[in-house]
Amino acid sequence: MTLLVKESAASTQEKAPKIRGKVRLREHLMGWVFVGPFWLVFLALLIAPLAYALYLSLWQKKLIGGTSFVFLGNYVKAFTDPTFLSGVWFVVRFSLVAIPLQILVALAMALIVDAVTSLFTRFSRLMIFLPYAIPTVIGAVMWGFLYSKSFGPLTDIFGLFGAPAPDFFSKNLIFYGLVNVVTWQWAGYYMIILYAALQGIDPTLYEAARMDGAGKWQIALRIKIPLIAPALLLILVFSLIGTLQFFNEPQILRYLAAGTIAPGFTPNMYAYQQAFGLANFNYGSAISFALGGVVFVCVYAFLFFTRKRRSFF
Amino acid sequence: MTGSSRAGARRRAQRHLPLQIFLGFLVVYFLVPFWWVIVNSSKDAPGLFGGSNTLWFAGEIDYIxxxxxLFTYDGGIYGRWILNSTLYAFAGGIGATILAVMAGYGFAKYRFAGRRFSFSVLLGALMVPATALVIPTFMMFSGLGLTNTIWAVIxxxxxxxxxxxxxxxxxxxAVPDEILDAARVDGAGELRTFLQVAFPLMRPAVVTVLLLSAVASWNNYFLPLAMLSDNRLFPVTVGLGLWQGIASANNSGSTSLxxxxILGALVSVIPLVIAFFTLQRHWRGGLSVGGLR
Structure with a gap:
């Protein structure tokens, strides 16, 4: 309500209301009636927690002497904390491997499903999308079974070749075990988005290219992929934001991979441990905020390098 | 005419045989976890650990x-978790959709003061990591006495x-200004114009947003994990995570768990899979909108 009043007050100061004032005022008012409810939720559940987290992160709780203002002390601590830094290093490395892999798989599938229309490809499209309907936690639980030595199939399959089964819960292979879970979970979703973009391309372009002597591969590489670049970029940005916040899968597999996945394995797990395991909410907030900063820098750097800032917004 | 084009399509499909075989391998990969869960939820504990073929049924199939x-263990807690998840998904999904439809329409169709600014704040918010909000939201809710209630999740x-x-x-x-103006000229108020003229035109996107928000609530793990301590309020994701933790901690003593x-994981995915298959037509149309821009 206060917002509404403030905004309509501000509107009177707006320059040159060319249309009659009464109509304009009504439009301002109705606009805020529609946007207002969302805006209230937005303020209460996004802006307020962010501000509160920022506030919390500037204080430190000591065993003796209570809470004291340390300004950026928690951030200095975070960026010199080896656990936090190794977590950040892990999610950055993980993003660099997992995201290109997911998108390549999704792109290949989308191109096939787009180029070949048969009953089988339509069936495949649905089946490949299926993992998206599965909660990430359940997906991790399912792969945990498959990786398990006591009831997973890996021992049998590798036994056929007389080889020992790989242990995806070991320190060396957990990285790839997690890459596999994430790829399984998300590639189908990305495929559907890319497929929708491919279906939006005007087919006469392909005719024209074929007339000019372009083959199937050339059409795919020179026409289809450049034309769905905006969709690719959107996927990349969203998967980057999601992957840097990696939490559910390692948190679930932590129980099975005892000793391999430490509580501070990813920055988000570290923040969770600090806040809810050690009741250290100040430092937990600082880690969350520092991670937010890392996400922002990574996304901005990515958009800068692709020089597509304008087309995204 | 149809005969020849059909033959042509067939020829083309055959020419793409290597691609289809490649796709077939991928489909197998995406389905293996489901297959494993379907097969192994039919087994009892000895069958599961007996070392028989893990990708095929054991001698005895005992789903019932x-x-x-599953539904009687610990006083039927699993059924409660499923109901909780359903409640959170519906309440959160419907509420989020109503707010999003109104706000999206307001941003698109009214030139009000503060529109540009608030829309760019909204776009910036797309980049805020959702999990960064969990800790401060928990602190705020705990001050208000809301933690460990259903509201903390909804x-x-x-x-x-x-x-x-x-x-x-x-x-x-999808909603032309001309139609809205025509409705206004005919004397419909703003709200009536929205509900009876604009809303039907926006239906495909409404279904998509509803489905995506409901799925997001159903899948949520970090938020309820942080907010709830009473396991009778858990959604099924947190509940199964809890069981898995218990089962892994005492590996030998909890083979029946x-x-x-395994069966709990299978049962929990069935509602969403059904929802996705039956509403396919709707969400596909809506997703293309989000993806193209």
């Missing part, structure tokens, strides 16, 4: 017995900036 054990899932963005794009393109977890 396992289902009974209220935060009302926030869906991406839904607003999607509705904005859709309303901008493992078969419950």
């Amino acid at each position: 017995g396992n289902l009974q054990r 209220l935060p899932s009302l926030l869906n900036p991406f839904g607003v963005y999607l509705m904005h794009v859709y309303a901008r393109d 493992w078969s419950l977890i």
